[in-house]
Amino acid sequence: xSRELAxxxxxxxxxxxxRLLTLVENGTAEGRAALDWLYPHTGRAHRIGVTGxxxxxxxxxxxxxxxxxxxPRPDRQPLRVGVIAVDPSSPFSGGAILGDRVRMRELAGDxxxxxxxxxxxxSLGGLAATTSGLVQVFDAAGFDLVMIETVGAGQAEVDIARxxxxxxxxxxxxxxxxIQAIKAGILEIADILVINKADRPGxxxxxxxxxxxLQLAHPGPRTFxxxxxxxxxEAPPAPTSAGIWIPPVLRTVATESAGIEELGEAILxxxxxxxxxxxxxxRERARLQAELEIMVRETLFGRWEAQxxxxxxxxxxxxxxxxxxxxxxxxTQLTEGGVL
Amino acid sequence: xSRELAxxxxxxxxxxxxRLLTLVENGTAEGRAALDWLYPHTGRAHRIGVTGxxxxxxxxxxxxxxxxxxxPRPDRQPLRVGVIAVDPSSPFSGGAILGDRVRMRELAGDxxxxxxxxxxxxSLGGLAATTSGLVQVFDAAGFDLVMIETVGAGQAEVDIARxxxxxxxxxxxxxxxxIQAIKAGILEIADILVINKADRPGxxxxxxxxxxxLQLAHPGPRTFxxxxxxxxxEAPPAPTSAGIWIPPVLRTVATESAGIEELGEAILxxxxxxxxxxxxxxRERARLQAELEIMVRETLFGRWEAQxxxxxxxxxxxxxxxxxxxxxxxxTQLTEGGVL
Numbered sequence: 001x002s003r004e005l006a007x008x009x010x011x012x013x014x015x016x017x018x019r020l021l022t023l024v025e026n027g028t029a030e031g032r033a034a035l036d037w038l039y040p041h042t043g044r045a046h047r048i049g050v051t052g053x054x055x056x057x058x059x060x061x062x063x064x065x066x067x068x069x070x071x072p073r074p075d076r077q078p079l080r081v082g083v084i085a086v087d088p089s090s091p092f093s094g095g096a097i098l099g100d101r102v103r104m105r106e107l108a109g110d111x112x113x114x115x116x117x118x119x120x121x122x123s124l125g126g127l128a129a130t131t132s133g134l135v136q137v138f139d140a141a142g143f144d145l146v147m148i149e150t151v152g153a154g155q156a157e158v159d160i161a162r163x164x165x166x167x168x169x170x171x172x173x174x175x176x177x178x179i180q181a182i183k184a185g186i187l188e189i190a191d192i193l194v195i196n197k198a199d200r201p202g203x204x205x206x207x208x209x210x211x212x213x214l215q216l217a218h219p220g221p222r223t224f225x226x227x228x229x230x231x232x233x234e235a236p237p238a239p240t241s242a243g244i245w246i247p248p249v250l251r252t253v254a255t256e257s258a259g260i261e262e263l264g265e266a267i268l269x270x271x272x273x274x275x276x277x278x279x280x281x282x283r284e285r286a287r288l289q290a291e292l293e294i295m296v297r298e299t300l301f302g303r304w305e306a307q308x309x310x311x312x313x314x315x316x317x318x319x320x321x322x323x324x325x326x327x328x329x330x331x332t333q334l335t336e337g338g339v340l
Numbered sequence: 341x342s343r344e345l346a347x348x349x350x351x352x353x354x355x356x357x358x359r360l361l362t363l364v365e366n367g368t369a370e371g372r373a374a375l376d377w378l379y380p381h382t383g384r385a386h387r388i389g390v391t392g393x394x395x396x397x398x399x400x401x402x403x404x405x406x407x408x409x410x411x412p413r414p415d416r417q418p419l420r421v422g423v424i425a426v427d428p429s430s431p432f433s434g435g436a437i438l439g440d441r442v443r444m445r446e447l448a449g450d451x452x453x454x455x456x457x458x459x460x461x462x463s464l465g466g467l468a469a470t471t472s473g474l475v476q477v478f479d480a481a482g483f484d485l486v487m488i489e490t491v492g493a494g495q496a497e498v499d500i501a502r503x504x505x506x507x508x509x510x511x512x513x514x515x516x517x518x519i520q521a522i523k524a525g526i527l528e529i530a531d532i533l534v535i536n537k538a539d540r541p542g543x544x545x546x547x548x549x550x551x552x553x554l555q556l557a558h559p560g561p562r563t564f565x566x567x568x569x570x571x572x573x574e575a576p577p578a579p580t581s582a583g584i585w586i587p588p589v590l591r592t593v594a595t596e597s598a599g600i601e602e603l604g605e606a607i608l609x610x611x612x613x614x615x616x617x618x619x620x621x622x623r624e625r626a627r628l629q630a631e632l633e634i635m636v637r638e639t640l641f642g643r644w645e646a647q648x649x650x651x652x653x654x655x656x657x658x659x660x661x662x663x664x665x666x667x668x669x670x671x672t673q674l675t676e677g678g679v680l
Contacts, residue, residue: 032668039666053394132667281661288660288667289653293641295671300640301633303675313629320628321621326379327472327628328372331635335643 002030006037009141014114017141021116024133035133038140043284045082045139046271049164050149056172057196059085060254062149066113067257068264069145082138082146083115086131114143129294132163145267162189162290165283166270168263170194171210173202190247192266198251198259210249245273304335342370346377349481354454357481361456364473375473378480383624385422385479386611389504390489396512397536399425400594402489406453407597408604409485422478422486423455424471454483469634472503485607502529502630505623506610508603510534511550513542530587532606538591538599550589583617585610644675 002023008016023031050058062083069079116134131148138146148163169190193214195206248266252259274280316330325333342363348356363371390398402423409419456474471488478486488504509530533554535546588606592599614620656670665673 036666036668040663043663055393055395285657285661288657291667292653292656292660292670292674295667296644296675297637297641299671299675300644301637304636304640313632316632317625317628320632321625323380323383326376327631327635328376330632331639334632335636335639 002034003037005030006034006140009137010038010041012111012142014111017114017137020137021134024137025118025130027130031133035136038136041140042136043139045135045143046145046166046267047135047164048145048147048267049167050147050170051167052170052194053172056170057254058149058170061170061194061196061252061263062147064252064254064257064260065147065264065267066115068260070110070112078112079144080112080142081114082135082141082143083113083149084131084134084138084146085115085117085149086127114138128163129291129298132291135163162287165274165280166191166267168192168194168267170196171206172197173200173206191245191270192263193247193249194252194263195249196252196254199253199256203251207249207251214247214249243277245270245277308334342374343377345370346374346480349477350378350381352451352482354451357454357477360477361474364477365458365470367470371473375476378476381480382476383479385475385483386485386506386607387475387504388485388487388607389507390487390510391507392510392534393512396510397594398489398510401510401534401536401592401603402487404592404594404597404600405487405604405607406455408600410450410452418452419484420452420482421454422475422481422483423453423489424474424478424486425455425457425489426467426471454478468503469631469638472631475503502627505614505620506531506607508532508534508607510536511546512537513540513546531585531610532603533587533589534592534603535589536592536594539593539596543591547589547591554587554589585613585617648674 002020005016005020005023009020020031020034023034025031050062052058062085066081066083069081072078118131118134135146135148167189169192171193172195193210195203195210250259250263250266252263254260271280274283312334316325316334319325320327320330342360345356345360345363349360360371360374363374365371390402392398402425406421406423409421412418458471458474475486475488507529509532511533512535533550535543535550590599590603590606592603594600611620614623652674656665656674659665660667660670
C-alpha cells in the first residue's frame with residue numbers, strides 16, 4: 001500500500017501526497033516504510049525555516065513568498081512550493097489561525113503549491129522527527145522549495161531550524177521589550193532577517209537593534225551602533241564575495257506584498273552561496289546527524305518502555321514520592337541489568 | 341565537597357546555595373551527588389510556572405509577585421521566594437533583558453528572595469531536567485515558592501509547565517493575530533490567566549477572547565460569547581466549591597503594581613484547592629514520571645553514545661548523505677546488537 005502511494009505521489013498525485021503525509025505525520029509503520037522507499041529520491045529540495053515571535057505575521061509572509069516563487073521569471077521556471085505549518089499542540093489551533101489559512105486557500109487551485117498544517121504533538125524530539133519526515137515526502141515528490149513555518153520562538157525553533165538550509169527570522173516593530181531576548185537567542189540561527197509590518201512606527205529602532213545585535217553575532221568591519229549613533233566603520237564586504245554570508249536585514253509588508261521580491265531573491269541567493277561555499281553539504285550532514293540522534297533517542301526509549309516489567313515504574317514513582325530514593329537513583333535502578 | 345555545600349545551603353548560606361545551583365546547572369557529578377543527598381528534604385515548595393508570549397511583561401510580573409509574597413500579612417509570615425528565569429540559548433541574553441534584571445536587583449538585599457537566571461542549553465529534555473534540579477535545590481533550601489519563568493511559547497513551555505503545581509499564562513492586549521494560536525495551545529495548561537499591561541487599548545477584546553477559549557477548553561455553565569455578545573448562561577460555579585478549578589482571568593499592570601495582590605492570592609488559593617482536591621499529590625506524581633522519563637531518555641542515549649565504535653556514526657552519515665540507506669535503516673543498524 002505505502003509503496004503504491006509513494007509511487008503515485010512521485011508521479012504527481014496530490015491525493016497520494018496528502019495520504020502519505022498523513023501516514024508519516026501519524027508515525028505509522030506504513031509511513032516509515034514509505035519514507036524508506038522514498039529516501040533515495042530526496043536531497044534536492046531547498047528547506048526554508050521561517051520562525052520568529054508571535055504577532056510578526058509569519059503566515060502572511062509565507063503565503064506571499066509561495067505566490068512569488070510561483071511566478072515565471074526571465075531566468076527560471078515557476079518553482080514548486082511545499083509549506084509545513086507547525087502549530088502549537090492544540091485541537092483549537094486550526095480555528096485560531098483561520099484567517100491566514102483562508103488567505104492561503106487562494107493558492108489552493110495551484111498544483112505547484114501544497115500546504116500542510118501540522119499540530120505539534122508529543123515530545124519535541126518527536127516533532128522534529130515528524131517534520132523531517134514530511135519534508136522528505138515533499139522533497140521526493142519534486143517540490144523545489146519546502147517552507148517550514150513555526151509559531152513561537154525558543155528552543156523548539158532552534159531545533160526545527162536545524163532542519164533548514166536557510167532560516168528566516170521574522171520580526172515586527174513594537175512587540176515589546178523582552179522580544180530582545182528572543183532576538184538574541186535566535187539571531188545566531190538566522191540567515192535572513194525580515195522586519196515584517198515595516199510600515200509600522202518604530203521600524204528604524206527595530207532595524208537598528210537588529211543590525212547592532214548582528215554586529216555582536218558576526219564581528220567584523222561593518223555598520224554598527226556607537227554611542228547611540230549609527231556609524232560605518234568600513235565598507236561591509238559583499239555578502240558572498242569573501243565566502244561568508246552576512247545575514248541581510250530586509251523590510252516587508254506582507255499584507256501589501258511589499259518587499260517580497262527582494263526577500264524571495266535573497267532566499268535563492270543564499271542557496272547559491274551555500275552551494276558555492278560548500279556549506280550545502282555541510283548543513284545537510286549536520287542535519288542528518290541531528291535527526292539521527294533524535295531518532296536513536298526515541299528508539300532506545302521505546303525499547304526501554306517495551307521491556308520494562310509491569311509495575312516497576314509505578315513502584316519507582318512510589319519510592320520517589322515517598323522520598324525514599326532520588327530521581328537519579330530511580331533512573332539507575334530502572335535502566336540497569338539487561339538494559340543498555 | 342558537594343555534601344558540605346548542600347548542608348550549608350540547607351543552613352541558609354546564600355553563597356553555598358549559589359555554588360550548588362551552578363554545580364547542578366552545569367550537570368556535574370558533584371551536582372548530582374548533592375541532588376541525591378538533598379532529595380529527602382524536598383517536596384514542600386509550591387512550584388509556579390510563568391509563561392506566555394514575548395512582550396507580555398512576564399519578568400516585571402514575576403518581580404512584582406516576589407515583592408508581594410515578601411510582605412507580612414495578617415494571616416501569614418513573609419514567604420521565601422526563589423525565581424528561575426529560563427532564557428533562550430544565547431551568550432547575549434544576559435544583556436538583552438538587562439532592564440528587568442536591574443529592576444529585580446531591588447530585591448537583591450532581601451535574604452528571602454533568590455533569583456537565578458539560566459541560559460537554556462542543549463536539548464529541551466536536558467533543559468527540563470536541569471530546571472527541575474534547580475527547583476529541587478530551592479525546595480530543599482526552604483524556599484516556600486519557586487517561580488519558573490520561561491520566555492516564548494510552545495512545546496518548551498508546555499514541557500516546563502509540567503514541572504509546576506500552578507501555571508500562569510500571561511497575555512497582553514494588542515500582540516497581533518497569530519498569538520491566538522499560542523493561546524489555544526497553552527490554555528490547556530493554564531491554571532491562572534493574567535492579562536498584563538491591562539491599561540492598554542484592546543484589553544476588553546483580549547479578555548473576551550480568553551473567556552471564549554476557556555469556554556471551549558472547560559465546557560460547562562458559564563459566561564461565553566454568543567453571536568458576538570457576552571452572555572451569562574448560568575451563574576458560574578465558585579472556583580473551588582465543586583472540586584473543579586476554573587482558571588480565573590486576572591488583569592494586572594505590573595509596572596504600576598496594579599492587580600498584584602489579587603494575583604498573589606489567586607496563586608495561594610490554587611495551592612489550597614490542589615491540596616483539598618487531592619490534586620497536589622497527583623500533579624507531583626505526574627511530574628515525577630515526566631522527569632523520570634526525560635532522565636531515562638538522556639541516560640540511555642548517553643550510554644549508546646559511549647559504546648558506539650569509533651567511526652560508526654560517520655560511516656552511517658556517509659551512507660545517508662549518499663542516499664544508500666534511509667534514516668530509519670541507519671537507526672536500526674546503529675542500535676542493533678549489544679544495544680538495547
